[in-house]
Amino acid sequence: WYLGHMFRTGRGVPRDDAMAFTYYSRVADHYDPDEPDQNRLRVTVDAMIRVADYQRTGVASAGIEANPGAAARTFLRLATTYGHPSAQYALGIMNIKGQGIKKNPQQGLKWLIAAARKRHPQSEAYLGELYWSGNLVRKDRTRAVMWYILARQSARQEESPEIYDRTIALMAQVTDDERLEAEARARVWDEQYPADRRATALMEP
Numbered sequence: 001w002y003l004g005h006m007f008r009t010g011r012g013v014p015r016d017d018a019m020a021f022t023y024y025s026r027v028a029d030h031y032d033p034d035e036p037d038q039n040r041l042r043v044t045v046d047a048m049i050r051v052a053d054y055q056r057t058g059v060a061s062a063g064i065e066a067n068p069g070a071a072a073r074t075f076l077r078l079a080t081t082y083g084h085p086s087a088q089y090a091l092g093i094m095n096i097k098g099q100g101i102k103k104n105p106q107q108g109l110k111w112l113i114a115a116a117r118k119r120h121p122q123s124e125a126y127l128g129e130l131y132w133s134g135n136l137v138r139k140d141r142t143r144a145v146m147w148y149i150l151a152r153q154s155a156r157q158e159e160s161p162e163i164y165d166r167t168i169a170l171m172a173q174v175t176d177d178e179r180l181e182a183e184a185r186a187r188v189w190d191e192q193y194p195a196d197r198r199a200t201a202l203m204e205p
Contacts (some may be wrong), residue, residue, distance in 0.1 A: 004050060017062035024050040033081070036107045041164045042134070048074055049086050056090065056099065068100025079111070085120035088112070092123065096136065102184045105136050116150070119195040124151035125163050132170065145170050146189070147184035153186075 004023035027047035035041040052074035056190045058066030072094055079087035088111045094100055095108030109130075115123035128147035131140045146166040155163045171179055 001047050004047065008050070014100060017059045017064065021054050021059075021062065021064050022053065024054075044081060045078055045084060048078060049084065049090075052078075052087075053090065056062055068094065070100075072100035077112075083114075083118070085115040085118040085123065088115035088118075089120050089123045089126075093125070109136060112134070116147075117193045119150070119154040121151045121155035121163055124148070124154060125160075125166065128166075128170070141170075141174050142178045142182045142185070145174055145179065146185040149182060149186040150189055150195075153190065 001024065004020045004027070005011065006013050006020075007023065011014065017187070024047045027044055028051045031044050031048060032041075035044065052071040054064050055067040055071040055074075057068075058064050075087040075090045075094070078084045079091055092108045092111035092115065095104045097103070097108075097112060112123045112127055116127060124147045128144045129135075130137050130144075130153060131147060132144035133139070133140035145167075148163070148170055151160075151163045152167045159166050171182075174182070
């Protein structure tokens with residue numbers, strides 16, 4: 001699992017998606033829903049998420065074939081069994097795009113909201129983009145900035161600099177009143193669903 005992360009991120013070794021996929025697959029193949037060791041189960045589930053994420057789009061240069069149907073089945077199992085936010089996020093995207101499953105944008109939004117309640121930064125940022133563009137939802141600049149404020153709180157800057165940059169860019173385009181309202185809405189959401197960086201830390205080496 002750790003070797004998979006190293007090759008996926010290029011941490012200490014040249015980045016190699018094929019090797020990352022291989023190591024993640026080895027761990028994922030040992031999935032046991034009755035595993036009593038919660039840390040081991042968490043690592044295995046994370047490896048399954050990584051494998052499914054590669055399968056969702058494939059990586060031609062690494063010889064990884066796309067298999068969105070298999071990815072969707074894995075994500076659905078992990079989203080429903082464990083409420084895994086990364087699986088919920090992936091299902092949100094796949095439902096919106098009709099990727100590996102029948103297109104269902106409204107169901108996709110529900111999955112994104114479920115992940116956002118667990119303070120999944122990519123889900124929060126994606127919702128921000130939807131509200132900024134008015135795609136699938138009524139355009140709402142204030143709500144868009146709210147979601148990006150939350151995403152910035154949930155993310156680590158070194159891992160998701162694009163979220164920080166996008167938040168700054170959007171805040172520069174709204175009025176002071178819109179910004180203040182967005183900040184107030186973000187505070188309300190954060191009080192109800194506080195960011196838990198400890199949960200994120202357990203998933204990353």
